[in-house]
Amino acid sequence: MVTLAEVAQHAGVSASTVSYVLSGKRSISVNTRQRVERSIRELGYHPNAGARALASSRSNIIALMVPLRTDMYVPVMMEIAIAVATTARTHGYDVLLLTGEEGPDAVRRVAGSGLADGMILMDVELDDERLPLLRETDQPAVLIGLPADTTGLTCVDLDFKATGALCVEHLAKRGHHDVAVIGEAPAVYERHTGFAERTLDGLRGRARELGVRLLHRPCEGGYDALALTLARILDERPGTTGFVVQNESAVEPLLALLRQQGRAVPEDVSVVAICPEQVAVQASVRLTSVAVPAQEMGRLAVEQLVAKLDGRGGDEVVLIAPELTVRASSGPAPVP
Numbered sequence: 001m002v003t004l005a006e007v008a009q010h011a012g013v014s015a016s017t018v019s020y021v022l023s024g025k026r027s028i029s030v031n032t033r034q035r036v037e038r039s040i041r042e043l044g045y046h047p048n049a050g051a052r053a054l055a056s057s058r059s060n061i062i063a064l065m066v067p068l069r070t071d072m073y074v075p076v077m078m079e080i081a082i083a084v085a086t087t088a089r090t091h092g093y094d095v096l097l098l099t100g101e102e103g104p105d106a107v108r109r110v111a112g113s114g115l116a117d118g119m120i121l122m123d124v125e126l127d128d129e130r131l132p133l134l135r136e137t138d139q140p141a142v143l144i145g146l147p148a149d150t151t152g153l154t155c156v157d158l159d160f161k162a163t164g165a166l167c168v169e170h171l172a173k174r175g176h177h178d179v180a181v182i183g184e185a186p187a188v189y190e191r192h193t194g195f196a197e198r199t200l201d202g203l204r205g206r207a208r209e210l211g212v213r214l215l216h217r218p219c220e221g222g223y224d225a226l227a228l229t230l231a232r233i234l235d236e237r238p239g240t241t242g243f244v245v246q247n248e249s250a251v252e253p254l255l256a257l258l259r260q261q262g263r264a265v266p267e268d269v270s271v272v273a274i275c276p277e278q279v280a281v282q283a284s285v286r287l288t289s290v291a292v293p294a295q296e297m298g299r300l301a302v303e304q305l306v307a308k309l310d311g312r313g314g315d316e317v318v319l320i321a322p323e324l325t326v327r328a329s330s331g332p333a334p335v336p
């Protein structure tokens with residue numbers, strides 16, 4: 001391995017000068033800095049992580065807590081995680097990925113061990129049991145998600161309440177008065193997961209304002225589960241002409257079942273999805289949708305955390321405004 005002394009010799013400067021270039025603790029002339037940086041690149045020098053942590057009292061690691069549950073759409077979670085990791089590297093941080101369902105124990109372990117300089121928490125519930133302990137520690141943290149009480153917290157999320165309202169508005173403007181919501185798996189609502197609850201809140205509130213009858217049914221996803229859910233919806237509300245889907249695993253089974261029943265999309269039934277862009281454009285009918293901005297959420301979370309670590313950021317809630325893209329799956333309500 002290349003040493004700091006070898007870099008100094010190659011650049012024709014002292015070892016302390018190389019150290020100052022790396023740490024930024026002293027002002028170094030532009031020419032000298034460029035010469036040292038060129039030697040670092042040519043020699044392939046990498047600072048020792050342990051020595052760097054001792055010198056700076058930092059680990060240069062961010063802990064990312066991603067409980068991977070079977071009732072969640074894992075590709076979105078991992079897309080956020082990849083965005084966190086790539087953005088962190090641009091700021092000189094590595095990412096420690098914690099995927100277990102440890103709750104407060106994981107927060108306690110990270111905060112007490114000095115493993116990481118800060119934490120990013122995902123899969124946030126309205127009354128998340130990790131938050132009381134998080135508020136007690138002085139370790140910088142950012143949530144990707146919104147709890148019921150955001151006091152003393154920094155949060156980044158899609159504005160899911162506005163997302164739900166936007167979906168209802170789109171269908172109402174096209175004359176749909178009976179709308180069914182095919183939601184996430186029942187366990188997601190039982191945990192009071194923030195994004196699902198807030199979407200439902202937005203859907204219901206805007207539906208009341210617009211005089212739209214709304215029916216919400218959770219669904220495990222998959223063909224068999226969706227067949228039972230759809231049969232129940234059409235039995236209870238046979239006049240349903242609009243569907244809002246917030247369950248990626250239910251998208252293709254819904255379109256297939258509607259075809260089997262002779263219900264054309266969008267002539268007979270309109271479908272609006274809340275899902276990743278890729279799911280919407282690759283469906284058998286290109287879906288009108290509100291995209292889940294996974295990469296932007298991951299990037300913003302890291303930037304908020306780095307600002308806190310550098311002493312530049314305070315507690316704030318950053319909500320990304322939803323954007324609805326109209327495609328082939330939504331149209332005017334059929335004439336009775």
